Amino acid sequence: MRVARGTLLRNLAGSIGVLCTVAGLAFGLPAIDSALPAARPVGAGPYPVGGGVTVTPPPGARLDVTLTRPRDTRGTAVFLVGTVRYVIVVAPFDGSLERAAQRLRDKITRGHQITGKEFPTRTATGLDGVQGTYAASGRAGRYLVFLAGDVAIEVTVAGSAPALRAALGAIEASTRTIAYRGGTP
Amino acid sequence: MTPVHPTPQWAHPGKSLLLPAFWVVLMLIAGGAVRLGLFVRESFAAYPTATLLALVLFGLYAVPFCVFVAALDYLEREPPLLLATAFAWGGLVATSISIRGNAAVHNLVAKLASPGLAAEWGSALAGPTVEEIAKALGIVAIVLVARAQVNSVLDGVVYGSLVGLGFQVVEDVVYAVNAVAVAGRGDQVAPVVATFLLRGFLAGLWSHTLFGALAGAGIGYLAVRTDRPLLIRLSVAVLSVLGAMGIHFLWNSPLLSLGGGAGIFGDLFVKGIPPLLMILFLVRGVRHREADYYMAQLAALGDRRIATEDELRVLAQGHLRAGARRHAHGRCGVKGRRAVSRLQRAQARLAVELSRASGVGMPGLRIGPAVPAGTNVPADPLVPVVPSASADSLVPAAAAGSPLCSPAGVAVGVARVVAAPVQARVLGGPAAVRWRDRVLVERGRMLALGHPEATAPLTRNGSVRRVVGGIAVFLAAMVTVGLALIALGAS
Numbered sequence A: 001m002r003v004a005r006g007t008l009l010r011n012l013a014g015s016i017g018v019l020c021t022v023a024g025l026a027f028g029l030p031a032i033d034s035a036l037p038a039a040r041p042v043g044a045g046p047y048p049v050g051g052g053v054t055v056t057p058p059p060g061a062r063l064d065v066t067l068t069r070p071r072d073t074r075g076t077a078v079f080l081v082g083t084v085r086y087v088i089v090v091a092p093f094d095g096s097l098e099r100a101a102q103r104l105r106d107k108i109t110r111g112h113q114i115t116g117k118e119f120p121t122r123t124a125t126g127l128d129g130v131q132g133t134y135a136a137s138g139r140a141g142r143y144l145v146f147l148a149g150d151v152a153i154e155v156t157v158a159g160s161a162p163a164l165r166a167a168l169g170a171i172e173a174s175t176r177t178i179a180y181r182g183g184t185p
Numbered sequence B: 001m002t003p004v005h006p007t008p009q010w011a012h013p014g015k016s017l018l019l020p021a022f023w024v025v026l027m028l029i030a031g032g033a034v035r036l037g038l039f040v041r042e043s044f045a046a047y048p049t050a051t052l053l054a055l056v057l058f059g060l061y062a063v064p065f066c067v068f069v070a071a072l073d074y075l076e077r078e079p080p081l082l083l084a085t086a087f088a089w090g091g092l093v094a095t096s097i098s099i100r101g102n103a104a105v106h107n108l109v110a111k112l113a114s115p116g117l118a119a120e121w122g123s124a125l126a127g128p129t130v131e132e133i134a135k136a137l138g139i140v141a142i143v144l145v146a147r148a149q150v151n152s153v154l155d156g157v158v159y160g161s162l163v164g165l166g167f168q169v170v171e172d173v174v175y176a177v178n179a180v181a182v183a184g185r186g187d188q189v190a191p192v193v194a195t196f197l198l199r200g201f202l203a204g205l206w207s208h209t210l211f212g213a214l215a216g217a218g219i220g221y222l223a224v225r226t227d228r229p230l231l232i233r234l235s236v237a238v239l240s241v242l243g244a245m246g247i248h249f250l251w252n253s254p255l256l257s258l259g260g261g262a263g264i265f266g267d268l269f270v271k272g273i274p275p276l277l278m279i280l281f282l283v284r285g286v287r288h289r290e291a292d293y294y295m296a297q298l299a300a301l302g303d304r305r306i307a308t309e310d311e312l313r314v315l316a317q318g319h320l321r322a323g324a325r326r327h328a329h330g331r332c333g334v335k336g337r338r339a340v341s342r343l344q345r346a347q348a349r350l351a352v353e354l355s356r357a358s359g360v361g362m363p364g365l366r367i368g369p370a371v372p373a374g375t376n377v378p379a380d381p382l383v384p385v386v387p388s389a390s391a392d393s394l395v396p397a398a399a400a401g402s403p404l405c406s407p408a409g410v411a412v413g414v415a416r417v418v419a420a421p422v423q424a425r426v427l428g429g430p431a432a433v434r435w436r437d438r439v440l441v442e443r444g445r446m447l448a449l450g451h452p453e454a455t456a457p458l459t460r461n462g463s464v465r466r467v468v469g470g471i472a473v474f475l476a477a478m479v480t481v482g483l484a485l486i487a488l489g490a491s
Helices: A005-035 A098-107 A160-174 B013-018 B020-046 B047-070 B080-112 B115-145 B153-183 B190-202 B208-224 B230-252 B262-300 B310-314 B318-359 B430-449 B462-488
Strands: A039-041 A045-048 A054-055 A060-065 A074-081 A083-090 A113-122 A127-137 A139-148 A152-159 B367-372 B424-428
Touching: A005 B020, A005 B080, A005 B115, A039 A054, A054 A083, A074 A160, A083 A160, A083 B115, A098 A113, A098 A127, A098 A139, A098 A152, A113 B190, A139 A160, A152 A160, B013 B020, B020 B080, B020 B115, B020 B153, B047 B153, B047 B190, B080 B115, B080 B153, B115 B153, B115 B208, B115 B230, B153 B190, B153 B208, B153 B262, B190 B462, B208 B230, B208 B262, B262 B310, B262 B318, B262 B462, B310 B318, B318 B430
Parallel strands: none
Antiparallel strands: A039 A060, A045 A054, A045 A074, A060 A074, A074 A083, A083 A152, A113 A127, A127 A139, A139 A152, B367 B424
């Protein structure tokens, strides 16, 4: 049982072609992606998160474009304030504020621990919500949940304790600007 | 007629082990299996019930597709190991490539344009380019590993479908488990069921299996039609892969989308059904060409004991084969159905063996010229002549008392019966002898059952009834699925 030399060489060339294409798709594209910066400056005005929700980002914040996805009925915006990640997620929701908060707490407790009590909060445009704090080793966080129309707005802010303390004022000012469809609760 | 070159007898499967492509494919499949295994293990740890349900539902979902592919592949069956390799490439390799490649393309669109464009068009750009190339590589890999097994455009369709099916099943399992995670309500089965209905039925019929079939047809053409210039074959292959990309792009893009809650039904009719019909017609044409070729091999024998004209018509089409089995069941019960089934299988295998002898130009294997009956054929120790007396009757060979094969084991048949009876030497290998004998044995059984012919009575407007009935069942199924999705609260 032998294979002709010509057949073997053609097969080898084809195999190398397949392997190179696989490598190009699985490693080449991610390498090009990694070579380009993910964060870019974001303007000063209201930023559309998606699902009809807007927010005015903190001054000097950068947008992580790889994780930010604005859509008609839902959306995600990820801002970087120094080393602090400020994430807003908007998704369709038809339950109560308590259920929305519970859902976010469930997500947080997969890798973090809720610390302290939950407090009511309100945006400048009149959206009612709740806020609380969480922590993991070396990281501290703040979460907020709002209900508006048929969407739930989940906000998480996380970073090292000193960085979070430094950025918290600007981020709290930003969360107060969260608005649904131009300002109607 | 489109040439079909069945796998030669000398094509030993073990030869693939000597080819670099075999080891490349094996390595990539093993890598993909490890990756998928880790995903399944993590999913089981987090959501055991939902993960198990997703695996079972989408595993069962693959069954009708496999039955359809098996029906397509009835005449010249592909080796199960190779079919499994195609499925594994789609499910393990192409998905692993696509998870990394798709994420990178989404990010690149967001970085080079905007997150808004990535959100709206990311799937339309990443899906067709990365996924279709990853799947097409699987068909190319099959050709490299077992070139002798890809011997018609239909084979390309079969392997392409299975690559696509593997991709679709694994992708849907991943989507279902992700839906459970996103729902954030723990180990719930509702997101799995919703994903199954949405991706399996509403979006599944015109999904990766069809895209793979289209790409496979082109790559099959490139591999098989060596009678055409390389440039034309390459163009056809590239166009078919681009066609698969185009249909995939249209389905993923916001173009022609109606939006809103009923948008999926609009998409289904505007973007789903036209490509589905187009590709099904293409597959139908390719299948008929292959069937015509094999039926011509049997018809050339002109021996009604091997196959009557009606049987040739029936044997070429899956629904007619099934109809003939049902008809036999109605007349003779289970024994009749089994006898027809065995006869059809033996006729198909005989056609392939005759085709091997005539198509590959092997030394010593050729179709001899027809000569008038009663003429003394020049002595050839390998080519005995059979009297044609029983060629146009359904009398069993044993009853006719005619020796059907030579001691040397070379098949002999009788050529097409024309106005002036002639005989011809139709040569084949020992396998042809074996299958011809099997045909005659099965014919004998059917004669004993009083059901001599494996055919079904023609029903008027049967095709119209089938088409209308099929459309009605399809619409009813879609409405049911839609209502079920609404009940599950899927958005």
